Amino acid sequence: MGSKTVIVGGSVGGIRAAQALRSQGFAGEIAVIDAEPHVPYDKPPLSKGFLNGAIGFDRIQLISEKELNDSEVSLLLGQRAVGIDVSGKMVLLEGGQRISYDDLVIATGVRARPSPWNAADGVHLLRTLDDAQSLKRDLLESSSVVVVGGGFIGAEVAATASKLGLLVSIVDPLAVPIGRILGDEVGERFIGLHHANGVSTHFGTGVESISGSRGNLVVRLTNGVHLSGDIVVVGIGAIPNVEWLASSGLVLDNGVVCDEFSRAVGQANIYGLGDVARWHHPGLRRLVRVEHWTNAVEQAACVARNIVNPSNPVSYSPVPYVWSDQYDWKIQIAGETSDASRCTLVEDHANLNRFAAVYADGAGFYSGIVTVNWPRAMIQCRKLLETEKDPAAPLELLRQMVPAI
Amino acid sequence: MPIIKADLELCQGYANCVMEAPKLFDISDDGIVVVLEEEFGEETRGRVEAAVRSCPVSALRIED
Ligand SMILES: Cc1cc2nc3c(=O)[nH]c(=O)nc-3n(C[C@H](O)[C@H](O)[C@H](O)COP(=O)(O)OP(=O)(O)OC[C@H]3O[C@@H](n4cnc5c(N)ncnc54)[C@H](O)[C@@H]3O)c2cc1C
Ligand code: SF4
Secondary structure (H helix, E strand, C coil): CCCEEEEECCCHHHHHHHHHHHHCCCCCEEEEEECCCCCCECCHHHHCCCCCCCCCHHHHECCCHHHHHHCCEEEEECCCEEEEECCCCEEEECCCCEEECCEEEECCCEEECCCCCCCCCCEECCCCHHHHHHHHHHHHCCCEEEEECCCHHHHHHHHHHHHCCCEEEEEECCCCCCHHHHCHHHHHHHHHHHHHCCCEEEECCCEEEEEEECCEEEEEECCCCEEEECEEEECCCEEECCHHHCCCCCCECCCEEECCCCEECCCCCEEECHHHEEEEECCCCEEECCCCHHHHHHHHHHHHHHHHCCCCCCCCCCCCEEEEEECCEEEEEEECCCCCCCEEEEECCCCCCCEEEEEECCCCCEEEEEEECCHHHHHHHHHHCCCCCCCHHHHHHHHHHCCCC | CCEEEECCCCCCCCCHHHHHCCCCEEECCCCCEEECCCECCHHHHHHHHHHHHHCCCCCEEEEC
């Protein structure tokens, strides 16, 4: 088979797509292009074990040298794609090189939203290995940090910094930041978790300015409070990396817009996956873009399958799944959980450090589950999401798992 | 026959492997992976490889 697949983006989505292609029996050429010079690495540990020093770079690599060689995947590192020529089937690189393809996979992910507040230095973003290394160096030399943004990455950085012994404060314009994802009742517990670990929270208030320089930064809040920190970490979301496709003719709208088969709309041989892809989810019947690890891996498997079997493509209709580690909480979320009004908590009175919450959608159907420190409950309820509509079923299952009081 | 090896020290109980191959993996009460069938036949290789790729901490591998 003489066919060639080019994958732009060599992070988890791109690398897992290359592996899945081989696993599915793809015998053509595979090339993975990435703008970063580093061998492909994984991002979730960058706010957790890698940032606190528990694990090194060797433990976050996405693929071994041996597997790369055995599976004949060529890596073009430090090469930025700047465009594609759809009719000529070429990827254009920054240096002027043109790479031809039969099938193209777009896996360029997202970048951290830049800080709108600027200080001389000491203000960090966290997305890449370089970001994590520079933040890690500064954390080790600092005694206090202000984290702007109370979402997952902000909360994980706050947890890591407090574990390293720094004085931590965290700010977010939302009164209950995690409430946006898990509802206010569960979100309040996450605020309690910061407090239990000595982290001060300033939620429901925005940032007006950041001034000073490393070692002496001042964050002014819109409610008049001034927070000082040796460094500041800004975690306020991400922006899809699609600018390089601006003149390609592909449909771009908060990501690369794809059909239910993860193909860029109107294109038979161009696919999008991972954080950059906004595809038509056939189950939810709308366009969705998901910035989570498991989605990138599952969508990569779907794309690989569709490249190998283009005449019989499978649609991509996943049940979302995310994890996060904050302080001593192992948090797992599956399905749709943002419908706050319908959430039922289940506690384990024999183990106060764990709980679960079952979510139902507007129609009253079982739609999602979150667990804290309870992996076995998660997997049982996650499996049920595929088959069960009645929220009473996961609730019953959870209640059977806790000793009666 | 090829076999599945799980590194129980690395495993974090994310259970993506269970979702990929429920006949081969489960999660214990302690939240750690249990390999239900170590040996697998060639017809299952695709599934096992998908399970290996889906593990966020690379705790699984195949030994041929
Ligand atoms: C600190 C941190 C912690 C996280 N923790 C979790 C977690 O606990 N759980 C979870 O589910 N998810 C987590 N995530 C999210 C998860 O890492 C992402 O969903 C995942 O990385 C998406 O993979 P991707 O391959 O789609 O995109 P990305 O990882 O963004 O990779 C895109 C790649 O494309 C390259 N690229 C971009 N533009 C170009 C170009 N023009 N030419 C060539 N190359 C280009 C980039 O260099 C990059 O390597 C975390 C993310 C971060 C940053
Ligand atoms: S996917 Fe990996 S971490 Fe998760 S249960 Fe399976 S082996 Fe453990």
